[in-house]
Amino acid sequence: MSTTTKTTTLTETQGPSTGPSTQGTVRTPAPAASAPSAEFPVHPKPRVRLPWPLSIYQSAVGKKWVMALTGIALLGFVLVHMIGNLHLYEGPVKLSEYAEALRDLGGDLVPRTWILWGMRIGLIAAFGLHIHSAWSLTVMSRRADASYVGGRGYSAASYASRTMRWTGPIILLYLFYHLADFTWGWFNPDFVRGDPYHNVVASLSSIPVAILYVVANVALAIHIYHGAWSMFQSLGINSPKFNPLRRRFAQGFAAVILIGNLSFPIFVQADVIDDGGVSVVREHEAQMADPEEASGEEASGATASGATP
Numbered sequence: 001m002s003t004t005t006k007t008t009t010l011t012e013t014q015g016p017s018t019g020p021s022t023q024g025t026v027r028t029p030a031p032a033a034s035a036p037s038a039e040f041p042v043h044p045k046p047r048v049r050l051p052w053p054l055s056i057y058q059s060a061v062g063k064k065w066v067m068a069l070t071g072i073a074l075l076g077f078v079l080v081h082m083i084g085n086l087h088l089y090e091g092p093v094k095l096s097e098y099a100e101a102l103r104d105l106g107g108d109l110v111p112r113t114w115i116l117w118g119m120r121i122g123l124i125a126a127f128g129l130h131i132h133s134a135w136s137l138t139v140m141s142r143r144a145d146a147s148y149v150g151g152r153g154y155s156a157a158s159y160a161s162r163t164m165r166w167t168g169p170i171i172l173l174y175l176f177y178h179l180a181d182f183t184w185g186w187f188n189p190d191f192v193r194g195d196p197y198h199n200v201v202a203s204l205s206s207i208p209v210a211i212l213y214v215v216a217n218v219a220l221a222i223h224i225y226h227g228a229w230s231m232f233q234s235l236g237i238n239s240p241k242f243n244p245l246r247r248r249f250a251q252g253f254a255a256v257i258l259i260g261n262l263s264f265p266i267f268v269q270a271d272v273i274d275d276g277g278v279s280v281v282r283e284h285e286a287q288m289a290d291p292e293e294a295s296g297e298e299a300s301g302a303t304a305s306g307a308t309p
């Protein structure tokens with residue numbers, strides 16, 4: 001693809017109709033000296049031409065497709081993860097059974113945890129590609145902006161992409177914290193390996209952590225709203241007839257994720273999701289190690305009322 005074609009494509013995909021609003025501003029082309037040219041192209045010719053189909057990713061359109069397709073995979077994960085977390089309302093036993101069922105996917109046909117690990121590897125790849133394509137498109141967009149007099153006009157279209165650029169890093173930081181807290185147990189002094197219910201309650205009982213979850217999940221909902229809207233555009237689905245449906249889909253999807261995910265910190269704070277500070281896994285291990293002492297503790301009423309579903 002020639003430099004001229006790429007420049008045209010990039011300008012078109014950033015047009016006023018990429019955002020949820022249809023309003024936009026007219027951008028003034030710079031004098032010929034600073035406009036994208038063979039000397040200063042928006043997207044310089046790649047030093048190495050990759051073989052097809054990898055070469056598709058070297059164009060702006062290819063990167064948009066990759067961002068949209070990996071976005072769909074990530075939307076699927078976020079939805080399934082939120083629905084899975086609803087087991088929190090059934091208590092620690094049901095949540096652990098759900099986690100166990102995930103590890104056992106595939107039954108006797110494949111070794112235990114292989115399917116789960118396959119999904120994790122796919123998720124990591126989708127996440128990596130999503131971030132890389134977003135980053136490359138941002139760099140290309142900055143180059144394009146620099147070639148317009150007075151920089152970029154802040155249009156409704158650029159509003160959508162600007163929010164993506166601050167909600168994206170918030171989600172990345174949140175994800176790191178989330179895994180470090182719930183999976184690796186770095187930040188939670190009361191972390192118990194293999195007891196997700198107890199770990200969620202122990203972490204989200206802290207007001208600062210609950211606030212962090214609320215802020216991060218609001219950022220996630222904003223990101224999902226703009227992402228779910230613009231992925232159709234990236235995939236070439238954009239017509240006035242279809243746009244109201246696109247908008248409703250984006251709003252509905254973001255709202256479902258927001259309500260589901262916000263309910264967890266809120267209901268832990270309200271003690272609706274609660275284990276009384278007692279981990280069923282820790283109790284079980286103590287019982288296995290010393291059955292007599294553990295049954296004595298139980299008789300004296302030391303077990304949590306909320307520890308069973």
Ligand code: HEM
Pocket residue numbers: 078081085120171175178179182183194196197200213220261262264265
């Ligand atoms: C308040 C909302 C959320 C709650 C209560 C929650 C809860 C959990 C729990 C209990 C685990 C399992 C930890 C373990 O035992 O290893 C987990 C894992 C995970 N969560 Fe969340 N989560 C929430 C939101 C999110 C969001 C919004 C994302 C993505 C943006 C996310 C991404 C992940 C990932 C990638 C894992 C690791 C999955 C794996 O190891 O297979 N979570 N979460």
